[in-house]
Amino acid sequence: MGRAPCCDKNNVKRGPWSPEEDAKLKSYIEQNGTGGNWIALPQKIGLKRCGKSCRLRWLNYLRPNIKHGGFSEEEDRIICSLYISIGSRWSIIAAQLPGRTDNDIKNYWNTKLKKKLFGKQRQKQGSRKGxxxxxxxxxxxxxxxxxxxxxxxxxxxxxxxxxxxxxxxxxxxxxxxxxxxxxxxxxxxxxxxxxxxxxxxxxxxxxxxxxxxxxxxxxxxxxxxxxxxxxxxxxxxxxxxxxxxxxxxxxxxxxxxxxxxxxxxxxxxxxxxxxxxxxxxxxxxxxxxxxxxxxxxxxxxxxxxxxxxxxxxxxxxxxxxxxxx
DNA sequence: AAATTTCACAACCGCCGCCGG
DNA sequence: TCCGGCGGCGGTTGTGAAATT
Structure with a gap:
């Protein structure tokens, strides 16, 4: 017997969030908090979203003081340092960088830092040899x-x-x-x-x-x-x-x-x-x-x-x- | 200018550990 | 002690934008 799904996937909206959904979620949490139950939250607000999706949206995007993009050299160094020390434990790394989310750092590492360090762009710059x-x-x-x-x-x-x-x-x-x-x-x-x-x-x-x-x-x-x-x-x-x-x-x-x-x-x-x-x-x-x-x-x-x-x-x-x- | 490829990032998926009943 | 629900996490995918051909 498998684990029960956290929500009925057939009756929840997926994909990008609309500004209206963002506004609903944001204003509710700012006024009432999460109530300690993300699964129940979308029903309370009247959102046809999975609770996990709401949580992710809040944590990665709507939460106050979130920084997006524009990683500094200092942040690069910290990320690299911690990655080398502890590996891909993004939440721990994110905790060291105020305003950054684990998802952001993970994306940044996967799309930029990793290439920066290991020169994957060589494919763009010429043939394999020499x-x-x-x-x-x-x-x-x-x-x-x-x-x-x-x-x-x-x-x-x-x-x-x-x-x-x-x-x-x-x-x-x-x-x-x-x-x-x-x-x-x-x-x-x-x-x-x-x-x-x-x-x-x-x-x-x-x-x-x-x-x-x-x-x-x-x-x-x-x-x-x-x-x-x-x-x-x-x-x-x-x-x-x-x-x-x-x-x-x-x-x-x-x-x-x-x-x-x-x-x-x-x-x-x-x-x-x-x-x-x-x-x-x-x-x-x-x-x-x-x-x-x-x-x-x-x-x-x-x-x-x-x-x-x-x-x-x-x-x-x-x-x-x-x-x- | 159109088609194709690459890139960036938001969102989803599924597993795992914790906690309360 | 066991079990189920939930939150948290890391890996992966999807999609729109930008760059290149």
Missing amino acids: KEINSISSISNSINNMNQNPCWPEPLIMQQPIQFSNNDHTSIRKLLIKLGGKFSENDQLTNVVSPNSQHPIDNSSMQLMYQNHINLISSSPIDNVFNNMSTAPLYNMDGEASNFTAEFEHMINNHQQKLDGLEFLYEDNVFIDKSASTSGGNLDWESMNPYVLPFPPIVDGGNFQQGVILQEGTLDDELRYPREQ
Whole structure:
């Protein structure tokens, strides 16, 4: 027996809201509140709408102090920072941006930010091969550099000074704490456990990891955020020096950490590997998606090993890696 | 100028967790 | 403790506008 629908779909209006409907809903809620029951609300007002639809309309559009469009660089940075930290938890991200709705941020990410960071517009700008475009080429360069210097861990190099505003810093820190870490009274990280990992992280490692994370986000124009991540030394979950790409690989190969929307990294062939496949994890990316290519296992005896990572557009990957059918 | 493609965003869908009976 | 209803959430779709061919 399935769940009863929240409303009779045959007797409710769907699609765009008319100004009259908006006015009805808005004036009623402003005068009476929602009454704690969205399902009953449309009947009270005389709207032929699903309660959920009313709720969505109110929250995303009619509610006071809603901002639409015009995301600032600062907001971009916050969104990216939080997305990297917690994934596609839009409601949490929205809570950090007054006046923004989760739907707005989600749309903004999907239509603009993601492309901005990963250069999907390359399709518009030329053929597949031999074209290096903005952030994609930056990531590619970084990866090529890593390929030439395959020995990890790298020495820790502190990033640029923090340019994040204090409010953002504090707010994001608090959020990260809420999501799994914690600070002691004197504001030092203590006994932090990654929210999705079984591994406790020692104080100094986590502090450095967090510090680097904040730094690389805050110090960079948005187009360079992921470029920096490819090169910025971070600390992995075992407290070893690593970098952002390695973090991703680590996450993926151990798949203890949910990808949370980062799948597009593979879909768009941002990272491609075919060369190093030894004992693997259980994830069978290739079978899951014909455009997804498997990562090498990179954890070996507790130490990171460099997987060779290639990026489409910088190498003749069709020649090197003919697609298997 | 018309046709086609791409983009942006509003709205919908369905799952999940919480809460009260 | 169980169960059903509701709210909340994230993913996806639909549609109109803008850009491109």
